[in-house]
Amino acid sequence: MARKRKGRDISGWLVVDKPAGPTSTAMVNKVRWALQAKKAGHAGTLDPEATGVLAVALGEATKTVPFVTDALKAYRFAVRFGQATNTDDAEGEVIAQSDARPSDEEIKEALGSFIGDIMQVPPKFSAVKIDGQRAYKLARDGEDVEIAARPLWVEELVLTDRPDAGTAVLEMTCGKGGYVRAIARDLGAALGCHGHVTWLRRLWSGPFDVEDGVTLEQVEALAQDPALDAHLLPLEVGLSELPELRSTPDGAAKLRNGNPGMVHPGDAEYGDECWASLDGRAVAVGIYKAGMLHPSRVFVAPQGEGSQ
Known part of the structure; x- marks a missing residue:
């Protein structure tokens, strides 16, 4: 006889403003513990160092996850020019460098080729599966992995700030399966100066907005307290695209x-x-x-x- 899963029969969505550091899975486990929920999942992984919207589904709401995963998402992120890394972010090893720095006009012109239906090669350090194994595991083992390009819809990609000559802050709205790190890598390549992501924040995902998110500190402070239930959104919110x-x-x-x-x-x-x-x-x-x-x-x- 299968062992009965412990916990509450609670259904709905909790929008978490994920901090940098924890994995998406760790955040889901934290929410499930805090709400004493039987079942939980999330709609779209964020890299550990990324922040922002992580929509956690509980109970029956987990059945609506695919509809949120397929919805448009928006990101704000910074690209550092002059260096390429093996992970396409600031956590990796520098593998190429350049003294060139693009102008605002050059960046804006280059962004045009990343809008609409594009083909994107995911980073080698990603969860993409190759012959049944995660790409990041193969990359960590020193294997030279080849990842096929995948289609991606980019609805908008704009330059919003230029803190210094070597940094550009961009905002992107895209469909399912987009890798911001790959955008930074390919933009740097297109500009002839290399590039990688230094920070990344998801602003919204489908119907869920970061302004409605609870922090990790709030989740921990309200753990197993009915007050946390008040932050739950109904499962029907996950069906708003239908x-x-x-x-x-x-x-x-x-x-x-x-x-x-x-x-x-x-x-x-x-x-x-x-x-x-x-x-x-x-x-x-x-x-x-x-x-x-x-x-x-x-x-x-x-x-x-x-x-x-």
């Missing part, structure tokens, strides 16, 4: 059992992926077809709510 269709009570009962259920007409067309709600609560995610939602993910009704 059209919402209201379900009938009978349709909700069918959907919760994994069967197609009737929904009221709304802002969705045949074949769209949508989510169904009953009294504002998420019932299921699925494909809308002729007045019915065909579920792919079903949410367990909160305690105290029946399935009828």
